[in-house]
Amino acid sequence: MPRPKLYVKSLHFYPVKSCAGIDLQTAAIDSRGIKDDRGWLIVTEDNKFLTQRQIPKMALIQATITGDENSRALKLEASGIAPLTVPEFTSLEQNPKLSEREVTVWDDSGLKSIDQGDEAAEWLSGFLGSRVRLVRMSANGIRDVKGELPTAPQAVFAFQDGFPFLLISTASLQELNRRMEAPLPMNRFRPNIVIEGADAFAEDHWATIRIGDVTIECDKPCARCVITTIDQQTATKHSEPLKTLATFRKEDNQVMFGQNAIHLNQGTIRVNDEVEILKMKSS
Secondary structure (H helix, E strand, C coil), X not given: CCCCXXXXXXXXXXXXXXXXXXXXCEEEEECCEECCCCCEEEEECCCEECCCCCCHHHHHCEEEEEEECCEEEEEEEECCEEEEEEECCCCCCCCCCCCEEEEEEXXXXXXXXXXXXXXXXXXXXXXXXXXXXXXXXXXXXXXXXXXXXXXXXXXXXXXXXXXCEEEEEHHHHHHHHHCCCCCCCHHHHCCCEEEECCCCCHHHHEEEEEECCEEEEEEEEEECCHHHHECCCCCCECCCCHHHHHHHCEECCXXXXXXXXXXXXXXXXXXXXXXXXXXECCC
């Protein structure tokens, strides 16, 4: 079967916020977005969230989920240190020896999470060179999206910055790369859904789309931060792409690239799924 004109080029999720991503062929979409996307979080000992903004070396940690639904674990790997497998706990009933933490992500405080234990904390602290803890969002944890659409107050998500999804078209990256001396890979922007077949920045104008059996609303452009300047393979910082983005994608003193989005239902999204434009944004 030939591919549709507009389709999903790739899918990605990030089990531990700000650590390395995982490519998917099929993404299960639950109430919070892609299942387990940013379900774990590295925090300071006083429960403040950490990302590559503070510790670029987080990019070098690969986290994968192992086991089945009855006995899941998070495997942590990084160069120069033995891997560690951490059993997943989303409630104190599963392990009363653990503790609950109320963590803060941006302006959201009091987010219910379960500390994943001292062994995980020691592993991460040793590799990152800073005293940190690993937490998992509680099974009953609720975090509401603060978007601009009427549907946004009904949307929930995990430890993502602000929305369940970030989507970008390949043409947008190609146009950005055309303006730079050295091209950058898509992983600099840490998207969830990459779309092929659109014109550059066409996603800016989409209001509602459907992929597979999931309907998605594009809430607003994504304001990009210093993480985009960090090489995801080496954790080294550069000036690009923010320098070039500022020349043609600046709005209200921020540079925009990609669309923050929410989903209206649960379902499944697959690579090569057709992307249907259901509604365009009004100009």
